[in-house]
Amino acid sequence: MLAVEASLRAQGERQIKEGDVVIVYERHDRMKAVIVARNGELQNRFGVFPHNEWIGKPFGCRVVGKKGGGFVFLLAPTPELWTLVLPHRTQILYVADISFVISFLELRPGSVMLECGTGSGSLTHSLARAVAPSGHVHTFDFHEQRALAAKQEFERNGVGHLVTVTMRDIQGQGFPEEFVGGQADAVFLDLPQPWLAIPSAASSLRCDGGICSFSPCIEQVQRTCEALTIPEFTDIRTFEVLVRTYEVRQEFLQTTLQCGTQFASDCLFKPPPQKRQRPQKGRKRETRPVIAKPYPDTKGHTGYLTFARRST
Amino acid sequence: MEGTMGANSNNRNLTTPGCAVLLDINDGDRLAFAHLSPHASVKVGNAKCLLDPLVGIPFGSVFEVQSGPNGHVLVRLQHPITESKEKESIESEEAVESICRDNRALIDNNTAQTLSAEDIEQMRREGATGKAIIEALVANSASFEAKSAFSQEKYKRRKQKKYAPHVLVRRPSARSVCEAYFAKDPNKIGFLRMDTLALLLSLANVGANAEVLVLDMLGGLLTAAVAERLGGHGSVCSTFHTAKAQTVDMVRLFNFDTSTASRVFRVSLSELTGARYATQKAQEGKEATDASDGLQEPPCSGETFLTAPRAEENISEPKQGPIEGNKAKLSAPVEDMTRWASQGFSSLIVGAPYLDPWTVAQCMLPLLASSAPFVIYHPYSQPLAECMHHLQAEHMAVALQLSEPWLREYQVLPSRTHPNMQMSSTGGYVLSGITITNT
Numbered sequence: 001m002l003a004v005e006a007s008l009r010a011q012g013e014r015q016i017k018e019g020d021v022v023i024v025y026e027r028h029d030r031m032k033a034v035i036v037a038r039n040g041e042l043q044n045r046f047g048v049f050p051h052n053e054w055i056g057k058p059f060g061c062r063v064v065g066k067k068g069g070g071f072v073f074l075l076a077p078t079p080e081l082w083t084l085v086l087p088h089r090t091q092i093l094y095v096a097d098i099s100f101v102i103s104f105l106e107l108r109p110g111s112v113m114l115e116c117g118t119g120s121g122s123l124t125h126s127l128a129r130a131v132a133p134s135g136h137v138h139t140f141d142f143h144e145q146r147a148l149a150a151k152q153e154f155e156r157n158g159v160g161h162l163v164t165v166t167m168r169d170i171q172g173q174g175f176p177e178e179f180v181g182g183q184a185d186a187v188f189l190d191l192p193q194p195w196l197a198i199p200s201a202a203s204s205l206r207c208d209g210g211i212c213s214f215s216p217c218i219e220q221v222q223r224t225c226e227a228l229t230i231p232e233f234t235d236i237r238t239f240e241v242l243v244r245t246y247e248v249r250q251e252f253l254q255t256t257l258q259c260g261t262q263f264a265s266d267c268l269f270k271p272p273p274q275k276r277q278r279p280q281k282g283r284k285r286e287t288r289p290v291i292a293k294p295y296p297d298t299k300g301h302t303g304y305l306t307f308a309r310r311s312t
Numbered sequence: 313m314e315g316t317m318g319a320n321s322n323n324r325n326l327t328t329p330g331c332a333v334l335l336d337i338n339d340g341d342r343l344a345f346a347h348l349s350p351h352a353s354v355k356v357g358n359a360k361c362l363l364d365p366l367v368g369i370p371f372g373s374v375f376e377v378q379s380g381p382n383g384h385v386l387v388r389l390q391h392p393i394t395e396s397k398e399k400e401s402i403e404s405e406e407a408v409e410s411i412c413r414d415n416r417a418l419i420d421n422n423t424a425q426t427l428s429a430e431d432i433e434q435m436r437r438e439g440a441t442g443k444a445i446i447e448a449l450v451a452n453s454a455s456f457e458a459k460s461a462f463s464q465e466k467y468k469r470r471k472q473k474k475y476a477p478h479v480l481v482r483r484p485s486a487r488s489v490c491e492a493y494f495a496k497d498p499n500k501i502g503f504l505r506m507d508t509l510a511l512l513l514s515l516a517n518v519g520a521n522a523e524v525l526v527l528d529m530l531g532g533l534l535t536a537a538v539a540e541r542l543g544g545h546g547s548v549c550s551t552f553h554t555a556k557a558q559t560v561d562m563v564r565l566f567n568f569d570t571s572t573a574s575r576v577f578r579v580s581l582s583e584l585t586g587a588r589y590a591t592q593k594a595q596e597g598k599e600a601t602d603a604s605d606g607l608q609e610p611p612c613s614g615e616t617f618l619t620a621p622r623a624e625e626n627i628s629e630p631k632q633g634p635i636e637g638n639k640a641k642l643s644a645p646v647e648d649m650t651r652w653a654s655q656g657f658s659s660l661i662v663g664a665p666y667l668d669p670w671t672v673a674q675c676m677l678p679l680l681a682s683s684a685p686f687v688i689y690h691p692y693s694q695p696l697a698e699c700m701h702h703l704q705a706e707h708m709a710v711a712l713q714l715s716e717p718w719l720r721e722y723q724v725l726p727s728r729t730h731p732n733m734q735m736s737s738t739g740g741y742v743l744s745g746i747t748i749t750n751t
Contacts, residue, residue: 002519002520002521003519003520003521003522003523003546003658004521005521005545006521006523006546006651009655011654011655012654012655013655013656013681013682014655014681014682014683025710025711028710028711028712028713058682058683058749059682059683060681060682060683060684060746060747060748060749061682061748061749062748062749062750073710073748074683075683075710075711075746076683078517078685079514079517080514080515080517080685081711095511095514095515096507096511096717098514099507099510099511099513099514099515100507100510100511102510102513102514103486103487103506103507103509103510103513104487104506104510106483106485106486106487108540108541108543109520109541109542109543109544109545110543126514129517129519129520130519130541132519132520132521132545133520133521133545206325207325207370207372208325208370208371208372208483218729221722221724221729222724222726222729225724225725226726234372235480236724237721238721238722238723238724239719239720239721239722240718240719240720240722240731241507241717241718241719242717242718243511243715243716243717243718244715244716244717244718245713245714245715245716246693246697246714246715246716248697248700248701248704248714249701250701290694290697290698290701291697292693292694292696292697292700292714294716304722306724309372310372311372312370312371312372312373312374
């Protein structure tokens with residue numbers, strides 16, 4: 001999933017090979033991750049797609065279904081696309097929150113990041129990209145099955161070398177000993193009771209390092225902010241981020257109005273004599289502008305993001 | 313409290329002589345950039361303070377403006393929290409009672425404070441600390457006791473900001489630079505808000521080893537933000553379409569080390585399109601057996617854009633130019649140019665408020681690899697809508713989305729939690745998509 005160093009890249013276009021994860025794109029809201037397998041096959045409403053025909057083609061190509069006639073596109077996976085297709089084992093974070101967290105925590109290549117809980121690994125893939133190639137993401141989850149499923153996914157998606165998954169109850173036990181003394185550059189908490197993890201986060205963070213806590217409920221935010229109001233933390237800020245999307249199409253807008261039974265002449269506005277038009281009988285005129293209109297349904301709330309910095 | 317560092321080296325978290333810093337004056341009231349050069353100073357209220365004490369200290373340190381016999385000086389606070397902030401504990405009975413007070417009997421006629429401005433000036437000249445001055449003001453205020461606990465805290469905080477302002481030394485980063493400019497000079501960055509910038513970087517899949525093409529007309533903010541995320545691995549090609557390349561001076565605020573700065577290139581659009589077109593023509597020439605339909609001219613030639621003259625230097629010159637003011641070399645090494653021409657860039661970010669997005673897209677999308685994400689930022693939605701419409705009609709991309717980011721900050725305090733009274737109404741719009749191969 002992540003870019004490789006130039007010297008290790010093949011010359012020319014990136015081609016699909018056996019074992020690759022591809023994102024099969026039907027529509028902006030219909031996508032699916034598929035592992036390319038020799039003699040494998042994908043079936044959907046557009047027909048049958050043998051994997052063998054994908055091998056050797058460039059990412060971004062169009063493939064036509066047999067016995068269906070429709071087509072799909074084979075896209076290269078990115079953390080953003082993965083967030084849209086991954087299997088949900090828990091509620092996940094989406095690109096609006098993910099992008100803001102990474103930017104606000106000032107993650108960069110080489111950063112050491114602590115994440116709790118792993119959940120479905122949505123944020124984790126973006127964290128891995130942010131700290132690659134020399135940093136590391138230590139992610140914790142108290143659910144054994146989910147921790148294992150996440151670990152397997154990280155391996156399959158090629159980020160396993162950047163992510164260590166540990167089964168651990170951070171609320172109860174805090175972060176492991178190895179991080180005490182400010183070993184981490186940043187901490188992210190997505191927990192039911194994040195205030196319980198604050199003291200441990202404080203001892204794991206380096207000076208001027210960042211912490212972020214994501215909570216759906218304002219009561220959780222209040223308790224977390226209270227827990228952060230200690231000498232070890234400063235600059236406590238809480239935000240909400242959302243993204244509104246627009247549908248774009250051409251719309252017909254009429255440019256003639258009917259005033260009584262005649263157009264133009266009997267209206268209040270009288271154009272200058274030479275421009276006065278003869279009444280058009282029954283002739284409607286329109287323009288077709290491109291319009292952008294927000295989609296009627298939009299996300300109202302995901303959670304509050306509370307940030308703070310480890311004091312110097 | 314001194315933590316050891318993670319994978320980052322220790323000294324990256326200390327200020328160095330001449331480095332750029334972001335000064336946060338009085339808890340976000342004012343933000344200012346400064347370079348810690350020998351005689352640099354900052355004006356806080358009426359006080360001009362030299363920045364010498366700020367060299368060699370950890371980023372995140374807090375200083376207080378104190379008066380002395382030689383004028384105003386910045387003094388580092390060792391335990392800023394205990395000296396400047398009081399924990400807002402509202403547990404005691406007395407505290408609960410003090411919250412229930414209200415202002416019905418308080419008359420605002422400027423007679424409550426018995427200390428005169430003269431008295432305060434005297435205290436300052438004698439070198440009284442901020443804490444001492446505030447205590448004196450509180451003691452001499454007739455109305456202070458009658459205020460609610462919250463009102464008392466607000467009062468003390470106001471007095472502290474006036475008589476003992478604090479300066480927090482922050483390390484410039486994409487987010488903090490963007491936020492500072494958005495607050496004080498948004499036009500320079502095309503009204504790009506920090507959450508929008510964050511969204512651009514994620515949607516464009518920016519990470520180590522990416523080959524990112526950027527059209528940055530936002531002072532260099534996009535170029536710097538990408539370079540920060542690359543950390544010296546991969547490339548950011550900050551291109552230009554005019555005869556004289558637009559400045560990307562903001563890059564100098566980021567204190568990039570040599571390895572990071574060396575991966576920032578400036579190459580003209582005409583050079584990039586010329587190389588890409590030539591490579592693709594050569595590739596097609598190898599594959600084609602019959603005469604193909606006339607290969608179209610690269611969309612960037614002729615009238616569509618002002619073509620920049622070829623860079624004076626021979627592009628086969630191996631030395632590349634890090635961005636250093638006007639001395640930037642406007643080219644890139646042969647191996648990078650060849651790679652970009654044959655593989656295409658892995659993603660594109662456009663921030664050009666005065667260019668038509670569809671014109672830009674037509675010219676620049678062919679420079680990308682297949683299945684490469686691209687994002688076009690614009691302060692207005694209509695031009696992006698029209699661009700999206702064309703891209704759909706011409707089948708040039710999939711996963712097209714026109715997004716409008718929304719951001720709201722909250723004040724979270726016991727019994728006083730609510731969204732901030734002020735809010736930004738717009739942070740611009742983003743058109744995103746992924747290129748495809750129409751074979």
